[in-house]
Amino acid sequence: MWTHAKWPGRFLPPHLAAGERLGAYATWCNAVEGNTTFYATPSRDTVESWARQTPPDFRFVVKLPKPVTHERRLADVDEPMRAFLEAMAPIESRTHALWVQLPGSFGPGEVGALAAFLRRVPRSYRCAVEVRHPAFFADDHAGRLLERVLDAAGAEWVPFDTTALFAAPPASDAERDAWTKKPRLPRRSRALTGHPIVRYLGRDATERTVEGWRPWLDTVVAWLREGRSPTLFVHTPDNADALELARRFHDEVRARLPELEPLPEPMPLPAEDEPLTLF
The missing domain is CATH 3.20.20.410 (Protein of unknown function UPF0759)
Structure with a gap:
C-alpha cells in the first residue's frame, strides 16, 4: 500500500x-x-x-x-x-x-x-x-x-500482531471496523529465517500504537544483532499516520543500533504559497 x-x-x-x-x-x-x-x-x-x-x-x-x-x-x-x-x-x-x-x-x-x-x-x-x-x-x-x-x-x-488493537475497546469508527475484520491471535515472535517479516496493527491513538510495539523493538534489535534482516510494517486502523509511525519505529531501533542505515529523506512538499499551475 x-x-x-x-x-x-x-x-x-x-x-x-x-x-x-x-x-x-x-x-x-x-x-x-x-x-x-x-x-x-x-x-x-x-x-x-x-x-x-x-x-x-x-x-x-x-x-x-x-x-x-x-x-x-x-x-x-x-x-x-x-x-x-x-x-x-x-x-x-x-x-x-x-x-x-x-x-x-x-x-x-x-x-x-x-x-x-x-x-x-x-x-x-x-x-x-x-x-x-x-x-x-x-x-x-x-x-x-x-x-x-x-x-x-x-x-x-x-506474524500479524493485533494484540494492541484488542487490548482495549475500540475508540473510533476505524477501530470498530477493524475489531470486526481482523484476527484476534496471540503475538508470535519466533523467526525461522534470516529475513523475518512482521505485520503490526496498532491503534488510531499514537501513544497506544507506540506502547504496543515495545515488544517488537526488543525483538527487532535482537534479530539485527543476530545478523538477520527484518522487515516490519506498521499499520493503524485508519492508517492516516502510518508513514510517520513507520519512520518513528525505525528511529527507535536506530537509537539502540546507531549503525543501522537511516531511511531516505522524504520528498519535500511544495510550499504553501507556491502557485498552482496547469502544466
Missing part, C-alpha cells in the same frame, strides 16, 4: 500522477506491502513502472492472488502462479518475499497442500506465509508441523 487519501498534502506531494506515487512513498519507507495484487494481477507495464520508481534495494512483499490462496487453496495453481510471476518479473530482484496470506479456515489438515505448493515455487523467490487459523497458535503440535514445513522450504512465518 503506497497511497492513502489522507497522505497527499501531508506526507506526499498533492496531485501526483499514478506513475509517481510509489516513488514518493519510497522516500518515506524502504519496503511496501503489495496488497492490491491479491485482488488482481497487475499488467507487466504497471509492474515495470514500479521498478522505475524504486531504488534497487527497495523491498516489495507482494501478496499472492486470491484465486491461488483463497479460492483454489494452493491446489492446481500452476497457471495463475505462472501468470503472476511473469507479471512480477520486472521487480523480481526487489521482491523480498511472496506473501502467502491464507484464509482463517486454512488449518493444520491442509499443511500438506502448503508443503506441495512451496516446493513448486521457483527458488529465485522467497516465501513468507501468514496463517490465521487459531490451531496453529493454540496447538503446539500444529505449530511445530507448520514450522517444519516452512523450514524445509526456507519460508518465513509472518
Whole structure:
C-alpha cells in the first residue's frame, strides 16, 4: 500500500500522477506491502513502472492472488502462479518475499497442500506465509508441523500482531471496523529465517500504537544483532499516520543500533504559497 487519501498534502506531494506515487512513498519507507495484487494481477507495464520508481534495494512483499490462496487453496495453481510471476518479473530482484496470506479456515489438515505448493515455487523467490487459523497458535503440535514445513522450504512465518488493537475497546469508527475484520491471535515472535517479516496493527491513538510495539523493538534489535534482516510494517486502523509511525519505529531501533542505515529523506512538499499551475 503506497497511497492513502489522507497522505497527499501531508506526507506526499498533492496531485501526483499514478506513475509517481510509489516513488514518493519510497522516500518515506524502504519496503511496501503489495496488497492490491491479491485482488488482481497487475499488467507487466504497471509492474515495470514500479521498478522505475524504486531504488534497487527497495523491498516489495507482494501478496499472492486470491484465486491461488483463497479460492483454489494452493491446489492446481500452476497457471495463475505462472501468470503472476511473469507479471512480477520486472521487480523480481526487489521482491523480498511472496506473501502467502491464507484464509482463517486454512488449518493444520491442509499443511500438506502448503508443503506441495512451496516446493513448486521457483527458488529465485522467497516465501513468507501468514496463517490465521487459531490451531496453529493454540496447538503446539500444529505449530511445530507448520514450522517444519516452512523450514524445509526456507519460508518465513509472518506474524500479524493485533494484540494492541484488542487490548482495549475500540475508540473510533476505524477501530470498530477493524475489531470486526481482523484476527484476534496471540503475538508470535519466533523467526525461522534470516529475513523475518512482521505485520503490526496498532491503534488510531499514537501513544497506544507506540506502547504496543515495545515488544517488537526488543525483538527487532535482537534479530539485527543476530545478523538477520527484518522487515516490519506498521499499520493503524485508519492508517492516516502510518508513514510517520513507520519512520518513528525505525528511529527507535536506530537509537539502540546507531549503525543501522537511516531511511531516505522524504520528498519535500511544495510550499504553501507556491502557485498552482496547469502544466
